[in-house]
Amino acid sequence: xxxxxxxxxxxxxxxxxxxxxxxxxxxxxxxxxxxxxxxxxxxxxxxxxxxxxxxxxxxxxxxxxxxxxxxxxxxxxxxxxxxxxxxxxxxxxxxxxxxxxxxxxxxxxxxxxxxxxxxxxxxxxxxxxxxxxxxxxxxxxxxxxxxxxxxxxxxxxxxxxxxxxxxxxxxxxxxxxxxxxxxxxxxxxxxxxxxxxxxxxxxxxxxxxxxxxxxxxxxxxxxxxxxxxxxxxxxxxxxxxxxxxxxxxxxxxxxxxxxxxxxxxxxxxxxxxxxxxxxxxxxxxxxxxxxxxxxxxxxxxxxxxxxxxxxxxxxxxxxxxxxxxxxxxxxxxxxxxxxxxxxxxxxxxxxxxxxxxxxxxxxxxxxxxxxxxxxxxxxxxxxxxxxxxxxxxxxxxxxxxxxxxxxxxxxxxxxxxxxxxxxxxxxxxxxxxxxxxxxxxxxxxxxxxxxxx
Numbered sequence: 001x002x003x004x005x006x007x008x009x010x011x012x013x014x015x016x017x018x019x020x021x022x023x024x025x026x027x028x029x030x031x032x033x034x035x036x037x038x039x040x041x042x043x044x045x046x047x048x049x050x051x052x053x054x055x056x057x058x059x060x061x062x063x064x065x066x067x068x069x070x071x072x073x074x075x076x077x078x079x080x081x082x083x084x085x086x087x088x089x090x091x092x093x094x095x096x097x098x099x100x101x102x103x104x105x106x107x108x109x110x111x112x113x114x115x116x117x118x119x120x121x122x123x124x125x126x127x128x129x130x131x132x133x134x135x136x137x138x139x140x141x142x143x144x145x146x147x148x149x150x151x152x153x154x155x156x157x158x159x160x161x162x163x164x165x166x167x168x169x170x171x172x173x174x175x176x177x178x179x180x181x182x183x184x185x186x187x188x189x190x191x192x193x194x195x196x197x198x199x200x201x202x203x204x205x206x207x208x209x210x211x212x213x214x215x216x217x218x219x220x221x222x223x224x225x226x227x228x229x230x231x232x233x234x235x236x237x238x239x240x241x242x243x244x245x246x247x248x249x250x251x252x253x254x255x256x257x258x259x260x261x262x263x264x265x266x267x268x269x270x271x272x273x274x275x276x277x278x279x280x281x282x283x284x285x286x287x288x289x290x291x292x293x294x295x296x297x298x299x300x301x302x303x304x305x306x307x308x309x310x311x312x313x314x315x316x317x318x319x320x321x322x323x324x325x326x327x328x329x330x331x332x333x334x335x336x337x338x339x340x341x342x343x344x345x346x347x348x349x350x351x352x353x354x355x356x357x358x359x360x361x362x363x364x365x366x367x368x369x370x371x372x373x374x375x376x377x378x379x380x381x382x383x384x385x386x387x388x389x390x391x392x393x394x395x396x397x398x399x400x401x402x403x404x405x406x407x408x409x410x411x412x413x414x415x416x417x418x419x420x421x422x423x424x425x426x427x428x429x430x431x432x433x434x435x436x437x438x439x440x441x442x443x444x445x446x447x448x449x450x451x452x453x
Contacts, residue, residue: 009056012048020048024055058159069157072116073109076100079148090242090271099141102128113149113158118165121145125169138169182360184368186353193351199297204327205347206290207233208358211382212365215358216240217280219334220272222323228298231291235384236281237272237323239334244268270334272321279386297326304330363394370394 009024020042027036040055042048070078080096088096103109108124128138145163152158187209194202207218213235220239227233247264248254256262275281286294301324305312312332314324328334335343344358362383369379376391385391 009052012042012045012052014045018043020045022048022052024052024059026055026059069112069114071110071112073103075113075152075157076103076109076148079151083151084147089273089276091240091273091276094243095140096144099137099144102133102141113152116158116162118162121162121166125166129169135169142166142168182353182356182364184364186351187361187364187368189351189353190347193347199293199300200327201343201347203290203293203297205344206293208361209365210287210290211284212362213284214238214362214384215337215340216273217275217384219325219327219337219340220323221326223298223301223326224324226294226298226326228291228295231286231288233284233286234282235284236274238275238280240271240273241337242268242271269318270315270336271317271319272323275384277384277386279380280384282381282384284382294326366391366394 010022012020012022015021021039023037023039025035026038038055040048040051042051080093080100084096085093103124106124108120111120125138125142128141129135142163146161149158149161149163153161190205191209194205196202197205204218207213213221216238217235220237221233221235222237225234225236244260244262244265245267246254246259246262247266248262254262259265260268308330312330314322315328315333316322325332325334341358345355348355366379366383369382370376370391376388380386380388380391383390
């Protein structure tokens with residue numbers, strides 16, 4: 001047999017019992033100019049030859065991985081904390097971390113990138129769905145992986161993106177939107193009770209029930225974005241918590257197991273940011289009832305600034321952004337989201353309203369505006385939605401309410417006629433006393449019991 005042609009790879013040779021190997025040139029080192037050869041293996045000579053042919057096709061297609069491929073976990077860590085971290089919002093980064101954490105200590109995470117198959121990922125998705133994860137959550141992981149794989153292909157760490165052969169998770173989510181148990185009647189109870197509370201509490205919950213601002217938008221609201229003269233509120237800032245991270249070189253030897261207790265902790269705290277979309281940056285006209293409480297609250301803040309002196313000052317976040325907050329503690333610092341939730345829960349108990357999430361107040365605001373016939377485009381602007389699909393989620397809620405109205409109208413129009421009233425009703429009398437000519441009025445229940453006896 002003659003010499004094999006360049007690019008055909010070596011002839012399979014046996015390296016141990018039941019294990020064959022062949023080597024294929026996959027590229028050239030840009031510095032030394034030496035050939036880069038990659039081995040393939042098989043349990044028989046024929047299987048090894050088939051693997052060699054497959055690798056040759058990858059070289060010809062330009063989809064082969066040169067060098068040692070990292071594991072999926074190694075690449076995701078590099079992609080998230082080196083490539084993407086600077087371009088992601090803190091809240092988005094934490095969301096990515098939560099989804100990637102699904103892969104921790106799994107066989108899929110330990111698989112090298114060049115060994116990943118579409119079936120590996122499909123099996124993992126199916127297992128997560130069986131565990132009860134929502135379709136939307138699995139779809140988020142799919143998009144994260146897709147971004148990481150695209151970057152790996154671009155940098156030569158992966159020959160081709162395996163997700164190109166995987167269908168994106170789809171189907172009806174088990175967490176489909178349902179009408180909130182929080183009703184307009186509940187909202188009226190809360191409003192009535194809020195009128196009896198201090199100005200800060202009254203204004204906080206009234207604002208939540210009018211146009212349904214998000215929690216971070218209310219907690220991050222500053223007096224610089226409130227026009228008391230024109231009754232206008234600009235929502236262009238949000239307050240969000242950022243998790244603390246370990247600052248120790250070796251976490252296993254840190255005296256504190258939790259990052260927020262670490263002596264060298266970093267990165268955490270309450271930060272000011274911007275809404276997640278342009279639609280979230282909006283201006284709202286304040287109803288006169290809310291504006292009245294806002295003016296009263298502003299006057300109280302001015303008085304507190306004088307009374308507290310240096311103990312009270314505007315809050316400056318770790319990035320150096322300073323805001324004179326509308327809703328804050330006595331010293332001017334913001335309320336943490338968890339304390340805000342506790343106050344909401346206590347409020348519902350005081351009003352005798354069943355416990356619902358604070359975010360459900362936002363659902364009620366949207367439902368009430370749509371029920372009043374306000375144009376969907378206006379509702380989207382007031383709620384800070386960028387997609388029409390958010391309005392469509394409420395359609396079946398409105399349909400249910402309209403059916404209730406139709407039933408009430410039907411009952412009113414098709415109700416049977418009432419029996420005519422006796423123009424001169426006679427009191428019920430005891431039979432024996434009536435026979436004796438004595439017209440003493442007797443209680444009907446008492447008379448009934450005597451008759452039965």
